[in-house]
Amino acid sequence: MAPSSRSPSPRTKRLRRAQGEKKETGRSREREDDGRGREKRNSRERDGDMGRDRDRERKRDREVGDKRRRSGREDTEERGRAGRDDERYSTGRRHERSTSPSDRSRRSSRRSPERAIASRHDEGSNARGGGEEPNVEEDSVARMRAVEEALAAKKKEEPSFELSGKLAEETNRYRGITLLFNEPPEARKPSERWRLYVFKDGEPLNEPLCLHRQSCYLFGRERRIADIPTDHPSCSKQHAVIQYREMEKEKPDGMMGKQVKPYIMDLGSTNKTYINESPIEPQRYYELFEKDTIKFGNSSREYVLLHENSAE
Numbered sequence: 618m619a620p621s622s623r624s625p626s627p628r629t630k631r632l633r634r635a636q637g638e639k640k641e642t643g644r645s646r647e648r649e650d651d652g653r654g655r656e657k658r659n660s661r662e663r664d665g666d667m668g669r670d671r672d673r674e675r676k677r678d679r680e681v682g683d684k685r686r687r688s689g690r691e692d693t694e695e696r697g698r699a700g701r702d703d704e705r706y707s708t709g710r711r712h713e714r715s716t717s718p719s720d721r722s723r724r725s726s727r728r729s730p731e732r733a734i735a736s737r738h739d740e741g742s743n744a745r746g747g748g749e750e751p752n753v754e755e756d757s758v759a760r761m762r763a764v765e766e767a768l769a770a771k772k773k774e775e776p777s778f779e780l781s782g783k784l785a786e787e788t789n790r791y792r793g794i795t796l797l798f799n800e801p802p803e804a805r806k807p808s809e810r811w812r813l814y815v816f817k818d819g820e821p822l823n824e825p826l827c828l829h830r831q832s833c834y835l836f837g838r839e840r841r842i843a844d845i846p847t848d849h850p851s852c853s854k855q856h857a858v859i860q861y862r863e864m865e866k867e868k869p870d871g872m873m874g875k876q877v878k879p880y881i882m883d884l885g886s887t888n889k890t891y892i893n894e895s896p897i898e899p900q901r902y903y904e905l906f907e908k909d910t911i912k913f914g915n916s917s918r919e920y921v922l923l924h925e926n927s928a929e
Contacts, residue, residue: 792841797855797884804832805863805877810925813845813911817918825923828879833860836913837884851914853886860902879905879922888914 625633789796806829813826826845828834834844839854847856859881866876880902883890890897891912897903905911907927911920 794839794842796835796842798833798835798858798882800833800860801862803862803864805861806830806832807861807877807879809877811879812923812925814921814923815918816921822918826920828859828922833858847913847916847918849914849916849918851888852916853884853888853914855884856886856913857881857883857890859905862902881905881911886914890914 789799809829811828813828815822815826831844835842835855835858836845836847836852837843837854837856838846838848838852840846842855859879861877862880863875863877865873866878868874881890881892881897882902883897883899885899889899892903892905893910894912905922907923909922911922912918
């Protein structure tokens, strides 16, 4: 009698199921790995195709650029050849064309100054020499003179970098008026008490003017800046100035020493300044001495210079 088949136990069934699930999981993983590998290969193939396309495009661009550059060079060379041909043609035509005296004169008037002078010299030398050979030295001298004359004619006024005096004007202003005079470095106050005695028609006027309190005194019609106003219409606004200067003088014993002396300067007045009836030059110092008589313009007033130790 044949033995009966036994059914597997529950434990065996569980084991078999677990093994089957493991196999299915392994197969699914293999399928997923195969899918990822195929995707990677496809992407690499696509990237390779795109790179090859870009390389082909760059190659085409380079070829197009090379063609354009070659065509540009060819066009430039053709234009240069055409220009040279035109120049040779026009030069040949100029050599062939005969010119009349009127045409030559019109063309010579349009030439530059040095060409015109040089051509005139060449024509004169040809006329004088006839069959003689031209003098090379004379030609070179004539050409040098022509060039110098042309440069002198074309030379423009060069910029001047000298002092304009504007800064001095701005720094030498008093009460809004620019002074025409600057004190020199040797300006000093006097030690002697100098005075000006004013006379009109031989008669004294007012009290004498003291001239020892400062180193200079300005005379003029502009009362805002004048130390001693001169109101006569013939006097200028800034007429003259008396300036005390420390200068070297020879003493009676023959030695040199410094001494402060009065000087007068006319400031470019219209009607001049006079010392003892003699006019003085403008912008120049003149030493004053005791009992000198000063007049300004056409005024009848006379200013006599004295000091406290002057004899009557």
